[in-house]
Amino acid sequence: MSSLVGPDEDVERGKPPVPEEVQAAIRTLIEWAGDDPTREGLLDTPKRVARAWKEYCLGYEEDPAVHLSRVFEEVGGYDEIVLLKDIPFQSHCEHHMAPIIGKAAIAYLPNDHVVGISKLARVLHGFARRLQIQERLTAEVAQCIQEHLKPQGVAVVIEASHACMTARGVRTPGVSMVTSRMMGIFREDERSRKEVLSLMGY
Numbered sequence: 001m002s003s004l005v006g007p008d009e010d011v012e013r014g015k016p017p018v019p020e021e022v023q024a025a026i027r028t029l030i031e032w033a034g035d036d037p038t039r040e041g042l043l044d045t046p047k048r049v050a051r052a053w054k055e056y057c058l059g060y061e062e063d064p065a066v067h068l069s070r071v072f073e074e075v076g077g078y079d080e081i082v083l084l085k086d087i088p089f090q091s092h093c094e095h096h097m098a099p100i101i102g103k104a105a106i107a108y109l110p111n112d113h114v115v116g117i118s119k120l121a122r123v124l125h126g127f128a129r130r131l132q133i134q135e136r137l138t139a140e141v142a143q144c145i146q147e148h149l150k151p152q153g154v155a156v157v158i159e160a161s162h163a164c165m166t167a168r169g170v171r172t173p174g175v176s177m178v179t180s181r182m183m184g185i186f187r188e189d190e191r192s193r194k195e196v197l198s199l200m201g202y
């Protein structure tokens with residue numbers, strides 16, 4: 001990945017240069033799919049696709065745990081579940097590199113500190129912007145929060161549809177997959193688990 005090609009105007013517009021090998025790979029894919037990569041409408045497609053993939057995979061450039069480094073100790077005696085739900089996200093399956101589109105619910109029972117609520121969504125996006133399987137995404141989000149926030153428990157439920165299933169293969173639009181990961185009190189105590197799932201709407 002050494003040769004950086006691309007007209008200077010791209011660099012001027014602040015877009016990252018795309019190595020020639022990467023563009024060539026996408027041209028090969030276009031040809032394999034049955035089209036002609038040299039026709040006008042497809043000329044800039046390799047560069048666009050390459051940049052889009054950098055964006056889909058921005059998660060590789062961050063450690064999602066950084067979003068949990070700033071905590072608030074003053075919780076005003078609050079000792080109940082904190083829940084962020086219906087968080088939309090997009091990821092890509094590692095088997096087909098096809099979109100996974102869905103929403104997540106993330107909850108935790110604080111010990112003595114909390115994080116800014118948007119941080120939970122940032123942790124999710126940090127792991128989602130990689131090649132994933134939904135099961136691992138669910139587990140990674142829960143594990144990261146449990147490890148770095150050290151709450152009494154974490155519950156993560158993800159519901160998503162997989163383009164590799166809805167747009168190809170068995171072609172079943174409307175089907176969604178649900179995965180969950182319970183840790184700490186939500187794993188050990190059935191009442192707490194039921195409570196958090198009911199708050200999430202399950």
Ligand SMILES: [Zn+2]
Pocket residue numbers: 093094095096097098162164165
């Ligand atoms: Zn897939």
